[in-house]
Amino acid sequence: MASVAGRYQFKIVLLGEGCVGKTSLVLRYCQDKFNDKHLTTLQASYLTKKLNIDGKRVGLSIWDTAGQERFHALGPIYYRDSNGAILVYDITDEDSFQKVKNWVKELRKILGDDICLCIVGNKIDLERDRHVDGAEAEAYAKSVGAKHLLASAKLNKGVDELFLELAKAMVTAQDASASNGQSSGRRGASSRKRGVEIVDEQPAGQPKKGCC
Amino acid sequence: MDFLRDSTNKKELFAFLTTKVEQFNCPASTAMYVTSGQSVLSISSGSPMQSCNHEEADTRVVVHILHALEHGERTVLVRTVDTDVVVILVGTFHNLAAVQPLLDICVAFGTGKNYRFYSINAICASLGEPRSRALPVFHAFSGCDTTSAFNGKGKKSAWQAWQAFEDVTGTFVYLASHPFEKLYLDSESFQKLERLTVILYDRTSSLSSVNETRKELFCQKSPPMEKLPPTQDALLQHIRRTVYQAGIWTTSTQAEPVVPSPQDFAWTKLQLNICINTVVYYNRNFSLTEITVNQGDLIKQKRLPDMMCDLVNKASLNGRYYLKDFTSTDVTLLPEETIQELGKELRYTLADLDSTEVARQVTLRDFEIFQKIESSQYIYDLWKFEETLRNSLLKFSKISDEERYWVITEICNEPSAVKRIKIIKQFIRIAKRCKDCRNFNSMFAIISGLDHSAVQRMKATWERVPNKYFKIFEDIKDLMDPSRNMSKYRTLLSREQRYPPVIPFFPIVLKDLSFLHFGNKSKVDGLINFEKLRCISKEVRNTTKLGLVPYDSYLMFDRAVTDTPGPTVIQALTSGLQNKNKRSRRDNGLRNPRKMHEEVLMSRRVKKYLSNLTVITNEDELRELSLSCEPPPGSAPSSAQLKKKPTPPNSPGENLVMKEEIVSRSSTVSSPSSSSLPPNSPRTININDIEVFPEIGDLSLEEQKFPTKLGTPSARISIPNTPSPSTPDRGSSSPRSFFTSGKGESRISAV
Numbered sequence: 001m002a003s004v005a006g007r008y009q010f011k012i013v014l015l016g017e018g019c020v021g022k023t024s025l026v027l028r029y030c031q032d033k034f035n036d037k038h039l040t041t042l043q044a045s046y047l048t049k050k051l052n053i054d055g056k057r058v059g060l061s062i063w064d065t066a067g068q069e070r071f072h073a074l075g076p077i078y079y080r081d082s083n084g085a086i087l088v089y090d091i092t093d094e095d096s097f098q099k100v101k102n103w104v105k106e107l108r109k110i111l112g113d114d115i116c117l118c119i120v121g122n123k124i125d126l127e128r129d130r131h132v133d134g135a136e137a138e139a140y141a142k143s144v145g146a147k148h149l150l151a152s153a154k155l156n157k158g159v160d161e162l163f164l165e166l167a168k169a170m171v172t173a174q175d176a177s178a179s180n181g182q183s184s185g186r187r188g189a190s191s192r193k194r195g196v197e198i199v200d201e202q203p204a205g206q207p208k209k210g211c212c
Numbered sequence: 213m214d215f216l217r218d219s220t221n222k223k224e225l226f227a228f229l230t231t232k233v234e235q236f237n238c239p240a241s242t243a244m245y246v247t248s249g250q251s252v253l254s255i256s257s258g259s260p261m262q263s264c265n266h267e268e269a270d271t272r273v274v275v276h277i278l279h280a281l282e283h284g285e286r287t288v289l290v291r292t293v294d295t296d297v298v299v300i301l302v303g304t305f306h307n308l309a310a311v312q313p314l315l316d317i318c319v320a321f322g323t324g325k326n327y328r329f330y331s332i333n334a335i336c337a338s339l340g341e342p343r344s345r346a347l348p349v350f351h352a353f354s355g356c357d358t359t360s361a362f363n364g365k366g367k368k369s370a371w372q373a374w375q376a377f378e379d380v381t382g383t384f385v386y387l388a389s390h391p392f393e394k395l396y397l398d399s400e401s402f403q404k405l406e407r408l409t410v411i412l413y414d415r416t417s418s419l420s421s422v423n424e425t426r427k428e429l430f431c432q433k434s435p436p437m438e439k440l441p442p443t444q445d446a447l448l449q450h451i452r453r454t455v456y457q458a459g460i461w462t463t464s465t466q467a468e469p470v471v472p473s474p475q476d477f478a479w480t481k482l483q484l485n486i487c488i489n490t491v492v493y494y495n496r497n498f499s500l501t502e503i504t505v506n507q508g509d510l511i512k513q514k515r516l517p518d519m520m521c522d523l524v525n526k527a528s529l530n531g532r533y534y535l536k537d538f539t540s541t542d543v544t545l546l547p548e549e550t551i552q553e554l555g556k557e558l559r560y561t562l563a564d565l566d567s568t569e570v571a572r573q574v575t576l577r578d579f580e581i582f583q584k585i586e587s588s589q590y591i592y593d594l595w596k597f598e599e600t601l602r603n604s605l606l607k608f609s610k611i612s613d614e615e616r617y618w619v620i621t622e623i624c625n626e627p628s629a630v631k632r633i634k635i636i637k638q639f640i641r642i643a644k645r646c647k648d649c650r651n652f653n654s655m656f657a658i659i660s661g662l663d664h665s666a667v668q669r670m671k672a673t674w675e676r677v678p679n680k681y682f683k684i685f686e687d688i689k690d691l692m693d694p695s696r697n698m699s700k701y702r703t704l705l706s707r708e709q710r711y712p713p714v715i716p717f718f719p720i721v722l723k724d725l726s727f728l729h730f731g732n733k734s735k736v737d738g739l740i741n742f743e744k745l746r747c748i749s750k751e752v753r754n755t756t757k758l759g760l761v762p763y764d765s766y767l768m769f770d771r772a773v774t775d776t777p778g779p780t781v782i783q784a785l786t787s788g789l790q791n792k793n794k795r796s797r798r799d800n801g802l803r804n805p806r807k808m809h810e811e812v813l814m815s816r817r818v819k820k821y822l823s824n825l826t827v828i829t830n831e832d833e834l835r836e837l838s839l840s841c842e843p844p845p846g847s848a849p850s851s852a853q854l855k856k857k858p859t860p861p862n863s864p865g866e867n868l869v870m871k872e873e874i875v876s877r878s879s880t881v882s883s884p885s886s887s888s889l890p891p892n893s894p895r896t897i898n899i900n901d902i903e904v905f906p907e908i909g910d911l912s913l914e915e916q917k918f919p920t921k922l923g924t925p926s927a928r929i930s931i932p933n934t935p936s937p938s939t940p941d942r943g944s945s946s947p948r949s950f951f952t953s954g955k956g957e958s959r960i961s962a963v
């Protein structure tokens with residue numbers, strides 16, 4: 001979220017129905033291995049990746065919600081304060097695309113335009129079983145101001161591009177808000193101010209306890 | 213002993229013994245009498261005795277003494293182990309002394325170490341004649357083998373009461389000399405004994421009625437039911453039984469007394485020829501009815517079938533059971549105040565319920581499902597087997613969403629701001645109680661419900677939630693901080709899982725399993741990856757272990773979460789002491805019948821509330837409800853909202869507190885951000901600081917190490933070189949420790 005001396009740090013959350021291949025995408029991207037012979041360390045709450053975009057150092061922390069799709073309550077915990085969201089659907093599964101639409105709706109409602117969205121159709125290696133119309137998906141993405149990409153974690157197609165695209169979008173968004181100065185600056189300041197205020201508030205609250 | 217319990221065995225044995233004893237060769241100077249049924253056999257030189265119909269040897273011995281005295285004996289030694297015999301002898305001493313004035317009776321009493329001699333003469337001399345004669349009646353009154361006794365009142369207290377109320381001696385003597393006198397409520401003797409009972413329970417009381425005393429004692433101290441004196445009716449039954457038993461004892465000088473039927477003296481004869489002391493009323497004209505008060509004070513009467521079990525749990529909260537005489541034409545079904553009281557039951561809302569009880573019932577309900585998830589269901593869930601094989605797991609995973617929507621529905625459905633605040637406070641309390649009893653799943657569900665955008669957007673309401681509650685809310689929400697793989701929650705869990713039962717935050721359980729599953733191949737080079745399977749099984753075992761011990765509904769809140777790290781021996785000891793204290797306090801509360809009644813009522817109210825819940829899960833609908841509760845700042849100026857606030861509260865005290873808060877927080881209100889964060893949440897800053905520079909954070913924390921590791925391809929999994937059986941706690945504390953300890957070489961187990 002913050003940029004420190006030309007260094008960018010972004011939080012990305014992966015959302016989508018179960019079994020659409022969210023974890024495969026991230027594992028593929030962060031470790032560049034899908035069919036590794038060895039067991040790898042796993043079950044991190046988030047994975048990290050460092051990038052260099054046009055000389056700018058960008059750090060991504062990627063939050064995966066795998067296994068928790070059933071728990072709607074958990075979404076807000078993960079997507080809060082995210083700079084970007086990757087909404088994954090399975091091109092062979094129409095329902096998973098509907099799910100993506102729900103997520104977009106919720107994210108836009110809660111986070112507004114502060115978040116860069118990227119809709120990804122995964123499993124393009126199964127093109128012949130496609131059930132989600134590519135053009136329709138593309139049109140939908142455009143209508144909600146999101147990028148639309150296709151990928152296959154299995155074939156390692158479009159995975160790097162996907163994260164790079166999103167990272168670029170986030171850098172642009174950050175730069176824009178920084179140069180505009182006002183909106184983002186004020187937001188940062190206000191959030192910092194909030195933190196200070198709590199400190200102020202507690203002493204004010206204590207004497208009240210005393211008189212009760 | 214069991215052999216002798218059977219009366220036919222006993223009879224046969226004694227008949228056998230009698231015939232054997234008959235064959236003894238007795239010295240000429242000795243006379244021996246053996247009883248056999250009703251007759252008495254005399255052996256050797258003794259003069260024959262008349263037969264005797266006494267049922268027990270206790271009283272029969274008196275007949276024998278009398279017989280001996282009549283034949284010129286003076287000194288009598290009675291061997292017994294039974295107190296009753298001593299009492300009978302004291303009671304009849306003066307009658308016996310009339311036959312033989314030089315009489316000297318001794319009792320060889322007890323066995324073994326307690327074997328000793330009592331002189332009946334000495335006892336009677338110190339008691340005096342009236343009290344000696346009264347003793348059997350007193351003995352029966354204060355409780356003996358065959359009569360009822362006063363609970364918690366032994367011989368000593370009864371004796372002291374007698375000392376304090378000497379007048380009653382006359383009554384005892386009267387009853388001793390008039391055996392089997394039938395007493396009634398208005399008999400003088402009964403009234404005297406009633407007064408004695410009052411003194412027995414309350415030395416200082418001046419009342420003469422036990423019923424009055426019950427009332428007074430209950431109002432003064434509200435002691436447990438069993439510590440109250442009996443009711444007048446019960447006392448009458450007791451005294452009748454006393455009179456009957458005392459009658460048998462005092463007529464023991466007669467060889468064949470006329471004993472009336474015990475059924476006239478408050479004994480009921482059952483088919484099995486056992487007399488038990490119950491009174492049964494049965495009347496065809498009465499029937500049990502349930503009268504309920506329904507919506508709009510509509511009163512319904514329902515006659516219940518004669519045979520109905522489990523009445524306690526079948527009674528509805530807005531109803532009462534009555535015994536109604538259905539031949540009567542009285543139309544008043546319920547007194548007015550009862551209608552009011554029962555009608556109130558219908559209007560109970562969440563805010564009126566006890567938060568601890570709600571947490572208890574929610575936890576017990578959830579645990580029942582959690583407990584049913586078998587280890588295999590986790591595996592079936594990972595490999596997406598058909599749903600019937602993993603139904604408990606699916607059912608349990610639905611719970612957190614349900615509970616979350618329950619919170620949102622309750623809050624958004626309440627148009628009154630004041631009540632909405634009460635509900636928010638209530639939910640914060642419930643969440644806290646869920647945390648206390650280690651139901652982390654519901655704790656998270658409720659907090660994330662409060663954190664939902666439809667609830668959070670009601671800024672004006674949140675501003676008026678007292679700081680104290682807001683602080684608790686923030687503290688619990690802090691546990692949900694997902695940074696460093698939910699490290700705050702995981703630390704808490706690893707500390708608490710030593711004290712099962714625990715209901716873990718279920719999404720995290722499933723997440724850990726999913727990552728184990730997705731992150732590792734099941735087959736490597738065509739060989740089964742046992743390493744992965746072992747990791748999964750360990751994780752599953754750790755989870756199922758949490759549900760092995762059931763919740764004790766009374767003690768589940770006793771071990772509150774302490775913020776100290778691992779308990780040392782001393783801490784464990786002191787906390788044990790604290791538990792003990794808490795428990796005993798609770799026990800005291802339980803013995804208080806009024807409080808117990810209230811608790812049971814409350815728990816039934818909560819159960820009813822929970823079973824009748826209707827939850828809105830439609831996000832749009834919830835948002836609309838939320839908007840109607842508090843219009844968006846655009847449509848109504850926020851200043852107007854601020855002004856509106858102080859008006860609704862009903863209590864002036866509350867009003868004051870709220871105003872103060874509005875002042876303290878009003879500066880933050882001005883930013884009408886639509887973020888789902890509550891005003892002035894400290895979390896925003898926390899997360900960012902940690903996330904942005906994970907490496908800078910405290911590396912000594914385990915949780916810190918592994919998230920960065922995934923990125924480094926060199927990190928390989930391995931079996932921990934030491935399987936660490938010595939420290940099972942560390943090993944089982946969380947799946948993380950497995951991976952962090954794996955710094956050695958990688959190994960693959962395969963077949």
